Amino acid sequence: xxxxxxxxxxxxxxxxxxxxxxxxxxxxxxxxxxxxxxxxxxxxxxxxxxxxxxxxxxxxxxxxxxxxxxxxxxxxxxxxxxxxxxxxxxxxxxxxxxxxxxxxxxxxxxxxxxxxxxxxxxxxxxxxxxxxxxxxxxxxxxxxxxxxxxxxxxxxxxxxxxxxxxxxxxxxxxxxxxxxxxxxxxxxxxxxxxxxxxxxxxxxxxxxxxxxxxxxxxxxxxxxxxxxxxxxxxxxxxxxxxxxxxxxxxxxxxxxxxxxxxxxxxxxxxxxxxxxxxxxxxxxxxxxxxxxxxxxxxxxxxxxxxxxxxxx
Numbered sequence: 001x002x003x004x005x006x007x008x009x010x011x012x013x014x015x016x017x018x019x020x021x022x023x024x025x026x027x028x029x030x031x032x033x034x035x036x037x038x039x040x041x042x043x044x045x046x047x048x049x050x051x052x053x054x055x056x057x058x059x060x061x062x063x064x065x066x067x068x069x070x071x072x073x074x075x076x077x078x079x080x081x082x083x084x085x086x087x088x089x090x091x092x093x094x095x096x097x098x099x100x101x102x103x104x105x106x107x108x109x110x111x112x113x114x115x116x117x118x119x120x121x122x123x124x125x126x127x128x129x130x131x132x133x134x135x136x137x138x139x140x141x142x143x144x145x146x147x148x149x150x151x152x153x154x155x156x157x158x159x160x161x162x163x164x165x166x167x168x169x170x171x172x173x174x175x176x177x178x179x180x181x182x183x184x185x186x187x188x189x190x191x192x193x194x195x196x197x198x199x200x201x202x203x204x205x206x207x208x209x210x211x212x213x214x215x216x217x218x219x220x221x222x223x224x225x226x227x228x229x230x231x232x233x234x235x236x237x238x239x240x241x242x243x244x245x246x247x248x249x250x251x252x253x254x255x256x257x258x259x260x261x262x263x264x265x266x267x268x269x270x271x272x273x274x275x276x277x278x279x280x281x282x283x284x285x286x287x288x289x290x291x292x293x294x295x296x297x298x299x300x301x302x303x304x305x306x307x308x309x310x311x312x
Contacts, residue, residue, distance in 0.1 A: 001092055002171045008088055009044055012081040016045030016153060016160070018140035018174040025139065033129045035097045035166040042167060043140030044081060045151075046073055048159040050297060056272025059221055059303050062259060066268040070115060070161075074100070075264050078163045086165060094169040099131055101163075104265065110246055114209035118253060120265040137162050141174035146182040147189070148275045149202040154181070155291045157283045158276040181288055182279075191278035193219045193240045193271050206249040213256050214270025216240040218305045222258035222270070225310055231255075239307045 006017045020041040025031055031038050052069040055061030078100060086096035103116050109124045134145055142162060143153035150158040154177075189197040194211025196203050214220040217227060217238035228234035236242040237252060244252065259268045281298045283289050 013077045014044040018043040020139040030131045037168045038166045040171045042165040047156045097166040099164040114212040144179040147201045152181040157280040187278040188275035191274040
């Protein structure tokens with residue numbers, strides 16, 4: 001069955017497949033609340049096309065990353081692969097419980113998901129169990145967690161998304177990767193247009209959401225010179241130097257519709273995951289990625305507008 005799963009998953013869009021035995025997870029882990037009879041967690045990794053970042057990298061077209069790299073993967077490619085694999089496993093007599101992120105449900109009372117419209121998120125939902133996706137990806141041998149909190153893979157660096165199937169079938173495990181990609185260089189933190197990556201690593205969700213959506217005018221080609229005119233600290237916001245709390249973030253986001261959202265309540269990414277792109281460039285320059293291309297991802301100096309253009 002293991003070989004059938006790998007072959008079918010790869011034929012239906014997955015680039016990476018890994019298997020973690022239940023013994024790698026704590027007895028109180030959410031996977032056992034979701035499916036108590038879990039014997040194996042199967043992880044599926046899907047590359048985010050390198051070319052879908054191209055428009056944001058060049059400042060020319062922005063919808064390709066958000067539609068092709070986020071929405072279509074999460075809402076079409078990934079669930080179709082899961083369904084096909086789960087159907088095959090059921091035909092073999094195994095139970096297969098698909099697990100993908102519910103992007104609009106969170107247990108936290110006052111947090112957010114930068115990829116979604118903050119008004120469409122249901123917070124404080126205690127009785128809906130969601131597994132720790134990043135932790136499961138590592139335990140399935142898909143990759144390691146980098147300084148920003150992103151999953152890094154040997155093949156695609158941080159240009160990857162992932163989902164899982166819980167099953168009662170006992171399948172041969174995939175070794176856990178020994179961390180070797182992230183060197184804590186801090187280039188992801190430096191690249192963020194809103195200083196959303198914390199000094200100790202990981203992101204501050206509201207700060208990330210604010211600048212994921214384009215609050216930094218020096219990296220937003222759609223922002224008018226007089227944008228945020230009603231904000232006293234507008235230049236701090238536009239330059240990415242503002243420190244936001246949830247209330248200020250909501251006000252900025254409400255005033256930050258410079259570019260239309262996409263389907264399924266996803267917001268268009270104006271930053272284009274600057275953190276991930278900087279990480280990818282670093283890994284590529286170090287020769288650590290096993291998937292090679294004819295030309296480097298970053299071909300020229302990064303573009304940026306002058307904050308002076310927004311001053312009266």
